[in-house]
Amino acid sequence: MNIKIRNTLAEIIGALIAMTWMWLQLAEASIMTIESVSKVLAQGIGISIILIIILHIVFNILSSIISGQYEKDIDDERDKIYELYALQLSSVIFGISIVTTLVLMGWFNLSINTGLIAITFAGFIGSIISLFLKIYLYR
């Protein structure tokens, strides 16, 4: 497993843990105020960023211990192209999700809380799917 796949896996795991944490915190979202929902979502995004950094470090330390050598993470043209593909995919998913959420909010008269949660989770899901695309391309 090369460093790119390792780092991408770290990002997927970090995002999944943050999503799970947010899901558990938002179990009673229907009775929560918009301020408390926003607080949980903002904390979730922060947690995902911190987790990804920690997992990157842990994965690279473990890999160095197992293989006995340090692998440099060099970004070249191939990485930029794959990054672009992933960004395009996540943007499309996020865009479709926003429109779908807004339509459903109007149609079913859903609360702002629901819309806020749906849009944030759509961002995470789009990001996770695009990260899987990156793993597919790097394999």
Added chain:
Amino acid sequence: MIKKKIHIENAVRKLRFNSDEMTQQGLAELVGVSRQTIVAIEKYKYTPSLDLAFKIALAFDREIQEVFFIN
């Protein structure tokens, strides 16, 4: 208009062995990319940009068409 999809092949692996068995890491450092990119190029999984293709050809002191070609 050429509509046929072209499949670009290369002789990077062969040229590497002919260059005192240069390692993938050695070539990667020479042209400024990661070792994984050289692996992907050798396996025809990735077609490099014109810039990188010229750099690889220069690394082997060859013309670009000797390194990258359509079979």
